[in-house]
Amino acid sequence: MRKIIAIVITTATCLISTVYAQEDADLTKWPQGKSPTEVGNAIAWRFIKTPHPNFGRPTPPKVITYPETCTWYGALTFAGESKNEELITALADRFEPLFSTEAKMIPIPDHVDYAVFGSVPLELYRLTNEQRYYDLGVNIADKQWGPPEGPRVKPASQGYYDMGLTWQTRLWIDDMYMITALQAQAYRATKDEKYINRAAKEMVFYLDELQKANGLFYHAPDVPFFWGRGNGWMAAGMAELLRSLPKNNRDYKRIMAGYKLMMASLLKYQSTEGTWRQLIDDEASWPETSSTGMFTYAMITGVKNGWLDKEIYGKAVRKAWLGLITYLNEHNDIQEVCEGTNKKNDRQYYLDRKRITGDMHGQAPLLWCAAALLRD
Template structure:
């Protein structure tokens, strides 16, 4: 696969030829006959900056795959015929066969990624992917809500959204719905949004101090993942309604998760924290840290700057980015366990970091000269894992919580692990914004943000 990246191979070759033109072909180049510091390294990942067109081509492959493999219609499970009239909904109604679940948290991320890609490229097809599926969910919700009020066991293809039982069911898709509504989607999403928010704010289990928690795998357990499964939705609801209580709860979750789970020595989060444990094993699982850094960026984007917690969240983001960047592998990826470089290189986490760090740069939260090359290397790495079919490769499958290394070391990877697709769309879109607003150059063989003199 060709990648349109500006590098200095051609100019280096010409320069070396110029300096070595008087040297015998049999004589090896040395410090006198050639500028050895300009020899091109054998990079395992393309080095430099991709063009907007190349990035868009990568995102297009993902879009084409998802458009063909994700349901957008209803069918009758007995006849396999499409249902076009919503008056014909019944207990046999299902989504058409597809490879991914329309109401999963992973697809909440994908909906947001498609929406952002339209903003970055100007091509409406990406947002249309999101809009037609969210509208379909909204259109059938009243029918199934009415049925479920009479019979809680009535079959529904969107039961997960109508009767959420965990933050995974609610937060990410709720945030995506609010973003779509704010972007102009004409669909009756508000009843679903209110239902999700009622679950997050009032029904999800919490510790006595209000920290969102679960009772698995142990009683009173904090999952780092739950920052993302709650805070962006709370933040977006604050923006949608103007009610400060949602911002307050979002900031409280960041503060109280971080007090328990953030390691101030390496600036990474542990994956899980169990209240009853005297010792808290620290497994710095990459994707969970991705959900955390993504949460911080998404919260800052809508949190009023005069909110009492704004600077705390900003400082937490800066610390976390500093910690993550320290552990980036030379290939541009991050490892499955961030600080254990004998674990495999994982794509979904790398894509999330690419997005979050690029967005933090674009929003002025972090030093763009220091971190932009990190982002470009990371995107180059991610793009090598999008194959010609649009599959995202080397993505860790869904993962519970473990307290031993083998659990994380040997989690399977699969191209149908839904966690990789939304992050890739988000990452590519945000890198496009970064490229549109900045210039890069090769300076003494290294990629640099071009400074304005």
């Protein structure tokens, strides 16, 4: 009898463990107030009510900055995935002055941080089918691969252009979201593979030049630190590219290998609360929310598309999402966002960076995550 009871208890324990394991990896059921729909709506409407931001500076920006662009793009993708027509209309209304009274705020696309703006009108085109959004976005995407032009052109620009890369190449890891988001969006809008092929070729160049053996990336070749948000741009950029890159593309396998290597490394450094640190591999470093959001987005996209093990990475994603949203305050502003950071070969420099609340570097990836969790 004791043996039978022991067997029953053991079996029941295994079944319970299995159920909990499945729940831990479940990306469809969430506690009240913590679902991607609820959080995404809160962040998106917060964005609509926020004037053009210029964090860290006392005056408004002269043009749309890339953190605003990335948040706007995230809000649009969330609105589309949640089928929220009211939100789509509000986001389009926010854009309307750029065709008239605020036209000067459209950035000249002579730098990756400005060219990424094109991803916003291209997503608006995909949601509304209005030609004026298409024309604006495609023109920006084409200029990124056109002949070098503008005062920001560097001497190396022509050399990169001759290699078939964008003349805006600079081998900063941030670029691999900025360039990818624009060119992938142009592909989605036009169905012309030249755009996705450009982004893929560029990504392989960056991977070959910058990815380390552990799958992560130094902030710069002369700055040997694995800065969180810099790596976040790379992770999110690969995910954004791979979700639209045809599997028969010649660069698909190389990019997927780089992506999986990075995801496996990130898994090792996730904290018990689900976050990642300002310096990824430095346990003395503080939990940083913009990088956490970007890594979470990259992993959600991998799980949803079957690139990553659903059980292992599903648990990591669930823990990350639930941990990340605890940093939202009563105004739906994310806290503990690293301020804009130049490079410096000094560990303490990164540990001492200011921690900002509501910075769109942090708001944007929350919206990417919410959209990705709703995406089929």
